[in-house]
Amino acid sequence: MTRTARTGRGASGNPKRARAAQDAREQGNPSGEASPREGTRTSIWHTLLHDRSVRARVAALVIVPLLGTLVLGALFFKNALDDAGAAAEVEELASVGVTATELLHRIQDERDVSALAEVEATGVGAVAGARDATDTALSEFMGSLDPVRDAGSSTEASIAAVEREVENLERYRAERDEASPEFDAGGASAYHDLAEAVRGIVIVSGTAVHDGQTARLITALDNISQAVESASMERSLVTYHLTPGEETSSALTTSAVSYRGEQDLLIDRFLANYDSGQTESVSGRIAAADELTATTFGEIQEGDELSQSHEQWYEAATQRLDVLREIEAESAAAVVDNASSAANSARATAILSAVAVLAVLALTVFLTIVVARSIVGPLSRLRGAAEQTASKDLPAFVERIRKDGPAAARASTEVITPEGNDEIGAVTRAFNDVHSQAIQIAGDQALLRQNLDTIVVNLSRRTQSLVDRQLGELEGLEQRERDPDQLSTLFRIDHMATRVRRHAESLLVLAGVQEMRKQTSSAPVLDVVRTAVGEVEQYPRVKFGVMPTDLVTAGAVDDIAHMLAELIDNATEFSAPSTPVRVTSQPLLGGGLRISVADAGLGIPTDQLEALNSRLADVGDIDVATSRTLGLYVVARLSAKHGIRVRLEPGSAGGTVAQVDIPANLIHSPLDSQADVPPPAVNEDPLHTPAPWTPSEPPRRHAAPTQSRQPEPALPTRTEEWSMQAPEELSTEYSRDRLPDFTGENTFATAATDNDSPIFESVRSAWFSGETSSDWSSPADAGWRRAAEVLRSAEEAATARRTQRPADSAPRRARTTSTGSGWASRPAGSDLPRTEIDTAPIQTSPEVPAPAMNASGLPVRRRGASLVPGSISDPAAGASTSRRPAPPTKSADSVSSTLASLQRGVGRGRQETGGWVPKRPSDPERSKQ
Structure with missing residues (x-):
């Protein structure tokens, strides 16, 4: 096509020129031709650039920067x-x-x-x-x-x-x-x-x-x-004024x-x-x-x-x-x-x-030639497709692989279709290869992360299992040990095992495990803090402030305890060993609770403190820098999981304060957890009335971390009028068959003929029979198991003594049943009114005869010889006397309160001896004991 034809086609086919002609016609130019000025301007650019080579265009483009470079170089x-x-x-x-x-x-x-x-x-x-x-x-x-x-x-x-x-x-x-x-x-x-x-x-x-x-x-x-000049002046003047042998x-x-x-x-x-x-x-x-x-x-x-x-x-x-x-x-x-x-x-x-200026000029000319060869139409399309892939498609695909796993990498296809076999086509295929390799690397990385997470989870679970078994063995050793020094050593080993378990749980957090252990009940804030302190090496330095009686929801108990343990551990590590670390609490406006961990260390610089707070607020991915502050990363993960706000602030008197703001949805009042407890009966003291319980239900208790805070122990139930009449004997049949069965068999039936004292009968419970329950496990387990062993040993000793009694001893008294309703109990089955029972006359004590002597010259004790006549009814007269109604059995909550008091005593003893090691209720090995 000739130059004229091409020019004419450009004039008629150019949309911009057509719009210019339309505007000219609308403004009074009926011919539709462009104005001379407009046509001249278009022809100049057309003449200069349209038919020029790519090299000439690039040279025209770089001539001004080249001249500027030359001037600056000069x-x-x-x-x-x-x-x-x-x-x-x-x-x-x-x-x-x-x-x-x-x-x-x-x-x-x-x-x-x-x-x-x-x-x-x-x-x-x-x-x-x-x-x-x-x-x-x-x-x-x-x-x-x-x-x-x-x-x-x-x-x-x-x-x-x-x-x-x-x-x-x-x-x-x-x-x-x-x-x-x-x-x-x-x-x-x-x-x-x-x-x-x-x-x-x-x-x-x-x-x-x-x-x-x-x-x-x-x-x-x-x-x-x-x-030097001053020293020379000193030499000359001293020489001139010096007079040997005379004062200066x-x-x-x-x-x-x-x-x-x-x-x-x-x-x-x-x-x-x-x-x-x-x-x-x-x-x-x-x-x-x-x-x-x-x-x-x-x-x-x-x-x-x-x-x-x-x-x-x-x-x-x-x-x-x-x-x-x-x-x-x-x-x-x-x-x-x-x-x-x-x-x-x-x-x-x-x-x-000078050399640099010349080199820049030569390099500019060289780059002009190189760039000219690459400016073509297909290159522009390739650049557009590459930008689209790099800025949107590839990041989105990589993110999809991160979420869906390495299997998503197999769905990759070519992102740009090659237009030919020339250099641009080769670049296109190379870009596709780069894209495929990037997808493959992303898939390999995702597979590697998945494998590493799996390995970490498996190793952490195995470590947890071994640590839990070790804690169980240590607890058994602690129960059997009587040497204080050895017991202190066992406590320290127990404490180190607890810290190992915390580190294993930190690895589970890094691997993305949502639930490390399952906590089934709420726990008081104080117990959560105690659990955290128990997992810190320098726990004796931690001082508590006043903690509220609020409870932490079950799903957040272990995570909050883990967070606090990491923060307290940092506070003890970065402060002097002689300074305390204080843990205090403060209610938040609109609900919630703030727990502060303050140390007396050197503090943290402002810029570093801001960086740490940013990391706590935005978890991000773990890297080498994050691994150096693993504890804070775990805190950030756990706080993001529950919506807890954690921030580090400089202390007013030096050091650093870690503030943990627990939202209101994770804190509730202890009254909410007691809403299902029935109100006390009429004319009964609510502080001394045990909760109702049926023999078919197993004993229940609230699980909590570390030392479980049970309700205060229930006192014996007061009646309307204190009974002065001693309890009558019950028949052996009643004591064997009608006592509640806690473990699937009649626990007391085998001991119905034991001559235990009445006060022992009044506090006896099914848990003291030596049986254990898999539904109840807490740090107080050691205390109540030890109490059961002591009572079982007392029963065995009493049985051994009875087998050695002489034949002429007093007849054995039938076992009496006593509950927590009072110190004086009524015979089972009695239907007399309470006023008749309470006003029965009490006989005076007869003169005590001289005790009989055995062959060794020792007195022979006779059971019941010193009892007041009438305080225990004669079994033979029981048929002619109307039987009283059966006393209520001791409730599970009352026994639970008694055991809670025992638990608190054991905890205080461990604290005083320096060997207190808190345990969590969710320990699987503890729950099996």
């Missing part, structure tokens, strides 16, 4: 050249500074020797040699100034000041030859002015330097140079102390520019030099009689001054070396900047 190269020139000037000034330092030393020696010659005849010959050395050093110094005379206005002013003072040098020497004016009246200050002018050359080099290291070294050189004059003391203090200040400034290693080395050298003049300086400072001569002082002061001059020379050499390095670096930078 500016950068110019700055590098300027820096190199300045560094070269500093290098030259540093070299001049070394020559100036040598001249300063010669001027100082000439001045000090002149002072010695005025007080000692032996110093006159040394003056001429000192002046010759000064002239030689001055000639070298003036020659070194020629390269730096044009270095700047500051340098030119310093050189002019030196030249003025050099012209006055001959006048200074003539005044010293005539000793007029006196040395301390102006002779010393004349040489000092010349020395200060020379030192100005050293200082001026620091104003032109741009390198911080070089500037610091020049400042240090200036400080040590001033210290006030002028000498003032001058010497002033100059020595100035030197100390300047040396401290000098040392401040060096690191610790260099400072120690230089300080040691200076201290050793000070010892050379310590004797004379001490005498001068105290105003004592001087023991050294002029020459002795001059020699000692010269040795000290030589040490300071060595340090000054080392500092000057360091300045020269650093200035040379800075100059070389600046020159290298300038060269590299």
